[in-house]
Amino acid sequence: MATIEGRNTILLSRGAEAEVYLVDFFGLRAVMKKRISKKYRAKLFDEVFIRNRTRVEARILSELYEAGLIVPSVLFVDEENGVLIVEYIEGVRASESFEKFDLGKATSISRRIGGFAARMHSLGIYHGDYTLANVLLRESEVYVIDFGLSGYSSDVEEYAIDLHLMVRSIKASRPLDAEVLIKAMLDEYGSHYRGDYREVINRMKEISVRGRYIDREVRKSIMRERYIA
Numbered sequence: 161m162a163t164i165e166g167r168n169t170i171l172l173s174r175g176a177e178a179e180v181y182l183v184d185f186f187g188l189r190a191v192m193k194k195r196i197s198k199k200y201r202a203k204l205f206d207e208v209f210i211r212n213r214t215r216v217e218a219r220i221l222s223e224l225y226e227a228g229l230i231v232p233s234v235l236f237v238d239e240e241n242g243v244l245i246v247e248y249i250e251g252v253r254a255s256e257s258f259e260k261f262d263l264g265k266a267t268s269i270s271r272r273i274g275g276f277a278a279r280m281h282s283l284g285i286y287h288g289d290y291t292l293a294n295v296l297l298r299e300s301e302v303y304v305i306d307f308g309l310s311g312y313s314s315d316v317e318e319y320a321i322d323l324h325l326m327v328r329s330i331k332a333s334r335p336l337d338a339e340v341l342i343k344a345m346l347d348e349y350g351s352h353y354r355g356d357y358r359e360v361i362n363r364m365k366e367i368s369v370r371g372r373y374i375d376r377e378v379r380k381s382i383m384r385e386r387y388i389a
């Protein structure tokens with residue numbers, strides 16, 4: 161790793177599971193996501209967990225990219241060391257800028273977010289942490305990042321959770337315009353989702369009424385169980 165973690169490395173973010181660096185990758189500006197070992201996880205399990213999560217994130221990103229969805233391209237994967245290097249997107253996080261846009265621009269972004277979810281779900285893929293914090297805006301392009309909790313599933317519950325999380329995120333960012341923005345997102349979802357749109361929407365409503373769903377932390381521990389089994 162000495163070649164990558166050199167002098168040109170800048171820390172962009174340090175999350176619970178990974179550190180994200182801006183790096184120079186053979187002359188290209190790139191982002192390196194390095195998963196970190198957790199002391200509380202047994203050593204063997206920690207290795208398997210990191211390897212699996214890195215593999216799934218890289219595979220899903222590549223699959224979405226191949227399908228023409230707007231995600232960073234994958235440049236390098238080292239499963240053993242939990243390292244994933246992707247294209248650097250010079251943009252702003254939607255969670256930090258969405259509230260400042262005029263309604264027209266925010267509506268157009270919401271539509272793209274809905275369209276992205278529909279195309280992703282139609283491929284049998286869920287994101288797992290679909291919020292404005294994981295959307296990057298570069299000029300007029302809307303990128304979705306952070307597939308660290310994503311997976312393959314045909315269960316509408318997973319798709320409904322993605323929509324539910326994004327609805328919640330939009331409500332928190334622009335409470336006054338939320339209704340219009342959410343309608344734009346869901347209309348676009350409806351026109352691109354290949355399965356039964358009503359089923360996903362009904363499940364999403366059910367989740368909001370239930371007032372609870374499997375949240376991020378619980379989902380992580382469920383993923384752990386899956387790997388143990």
Ligand SMILES: Nc1ncnc2c1ncn2[C@@H]1O[C@H](COP(=O)(O)OP(=O)(O)O)[C@@H](O)[C@H]1O
Pocket residue numbers: 172173174175176177178180191193232246247248249250251253293294296305306307308
């Ligand atoms: N391809 C990218 N281009 C630019 N910035 C990125 C990219 N990927 C991640 N980042 C930055 O790093 C942060 C954390 O990355 P993310 O994949 O969301 O990891 P985490 O699982 O820790 O949330 C993002 O919010 C974003 O600011």
Ligand SMILES: [Mg+2]
Pocket residue numbers: 293294306
């Ligand atoms: Mg993130």
